[in-house]
Amino acid sequence: MVVRIDPAPFDAGAELNRFSARAAGAGAVVSFSGIVRGNGGLSAMEIEHYPGMTEKAVAAILAEAAERWGLLDALVIHRHGRLTPGETIMMVATAAAHRAEAFAAAEFLMDYLKSRAPFWKKEYGPGGATWVAARDDDETALSRWLPEAAFPQDR
Amino acid sequence: MVVRIDPAPFDAGAELNRFSARAAGAGAVVSFSGIVRGNGGLSAMEIEHYPGMTEKAVAAILAEAAERWGLLDALVIHRHGRLTPGETIMMVATAAAHRAEAFAAAEFLMDYLKSRAPFWKKEYGPGGATWVAARDDDETALSRWLPEAAFPQDR
Amino acid sequence: MTLELLYFAWVRERIGLPRERVETRAATVAELVTELSAREARYALAFADLRALRVALDQDLAEFDAPLAGVREVAFFPPMTGG
Amino acid sequence: MTLELLYFAWVRERIGLPRERVETRAATVAELVTELSAREARYALAFADLRALRVALDQDLAEFDAPLAGVREVAFFPPMTGG
Numbered sequence: 001m002v003v004r005i006d007p008a009p010f011d012a013g014a015e016l017n018r019f020s021a022r023a024a025g026a027g028a029v030v031s032f033s034g035i036v037r038g039n040g041g042l043s044a045m046e047i048e049h050y051p052g053m054t055e056k057a058v059a060a061i062l063a064e065a066a067e068r069w070g071l072l073d074a075l076v077i078h079r080h081g082r083l084t085p086g087e088t089i090m091m092v093a094t095a096a097a098h099r100a101e102a103f104a105a106a107e108f109l110m111d112y113l114k115s116r117a118p119f120w121k122k123e124y125g126p127g128g129a130t131w132v133a134a135r136d137d138d139e140t141a142l143s144r145w146l147p148e149a150a151f152p153q154d155r
Numbered sequence: 156m157v158v159r160i161d162p163a164p165f166d167a168g169a170e171l172n173r174f175s176a177r178a179a180g181a182g183a184v185v186s187f188s189g190i191v192r193g194n195g196g197l198s199a200m201e202i203e204h205y206p207g208m209t210e211k212a213v214a215a216i217l218a219e220a221a222e223r224w225g226l227l228d229a230l231v232i233h234r235h236g237r238l239t240p241g242e243t244i245m246m247v248a249t250a251a252a253h254r255a256e257a258f259a260a261a262e263f264l265m266d267y268l269k270s271r272a273p274f275w276k277k278e279y280g281p282g283g284a285t286w287v288a289a290r291d292d293d294e295t296a297l298s299r300w301l302p303e304a305a306f307p308q309d310r
Numbered sequence: 311m312t313l314e315l316l317y318f319a320w321v322r323e324r325i326g327l328p329r330e331r332v333e334t335r336a337a338t339v340a341e342l343v344t345e346l347s348a349r350e351a352r353y354a355l356a357f358a359d360l361r362a363l364r365v366a367l368d369q370d371l372a373e374f375d376a377p378l379a380g381v382r383e384v385a386f387f388p389p390m391t392g393g
Numbered sequence: 394m395t396l397e398l399l400y401f402a403w404v405r406e407r408i409g410l411p412r413e414r415v416e417t418r419a420a421t422v423a424e425l426v427t428e429l430s431a432r433e434a435r436y437a438l439a440f441a442d443l444r445a446l447r448v449a450l451d452q453d454l455a456e457f458d459a460p461l462a463g464v465r466e467v468a469f470f471p472p473m474t475g476g
Contacts, residue, residue, distance in 0.1 A: 103262050106185075
């Protein structure tokens, strides 16, 4: 398991290759990369986080995903600080024996990182700077992972 | 859209980087890589395909995914011929404005490639060579994408 | 009518060749299968269980009751296992 | 008891500082919020709508009725927007 919270840019392709090479026995590797979009005239994004809690929260989310889907390995890299359109904000990768588990775990990680890891985005655009509001959608996305809910991996 | 059916090994990380760089306006890129597993003493895998139909079938599946989830771009690379454990068999990548669409489209592509693109796998192991049987699971996976079914992206 | 027949995976192995050209008056895929099965044991063996087979007409998946009129290429193979 | 308070995103901007140390006898997060809000308008403004706020106690998410006994670090922030 790798957690890296770092302002520095990273090479998603190189990370994916390293991750896949290390995940011995995996038949399926899923990756997600989040990229700054320049829509609405956005010129930059600034990501604030809570040092200490971030690493702890992300590691807990990773451990839960690994346990729940029997992952062979998982990775979260998340940048903070100032980013401009086209830059990669973060990535997750999951390795499992089969594809259903790798996909479900990657979606779970993204849903939890969105709303349960202490990051906050501020967007700089033509109208000035605004804090990105959490979306109701993101809370709805979380509810599908509750133990009582029907699990996508059971479909 | 890129479809590449080729026996040659490829660099999944380099493909992911090229794909992400090209997908202007994307906020979300999902990739899947399928890797040969060495379990059960498997020593090699041979993938046969139907030249002509393969390209046509994969292009049709890609076009449907792009249309259905408003993808900005999508990629399928699939090898054929002889592969050994640890080698990457294939990859898909999807680029969309938001993560739900990129994930759903990548899963859709995988489900369809599994059972609707003309590839056949033969495994070489301690007990000799055997053709991989299609799994009922794979047919079940397809049914979730039927127009009447509840779509995961609506959750 | 002249048809190009293609066989893949274990269908190819059972029949013993990857492709062949046949002259037939079969109106549907099912009729073609019956005709081929009557020819030799290896065809009868390959086509013994149609539920285990798939067919493509000119590179599009089709059903066994599909008509052959206008078709040039017929491919028989087991369920696909890509990805 | 001495608490280390941390503020993030617009909570930090409204209060005007990223962290501070406070002496308090508040038994719960809610009591602490009431105490801070009574101090100055900028606190009252930051804590005006608790539904728009989240709290973490020693780096774990908590509810506003959670007790403060044994806690050293309390962080206030808006709903998270990672990923």
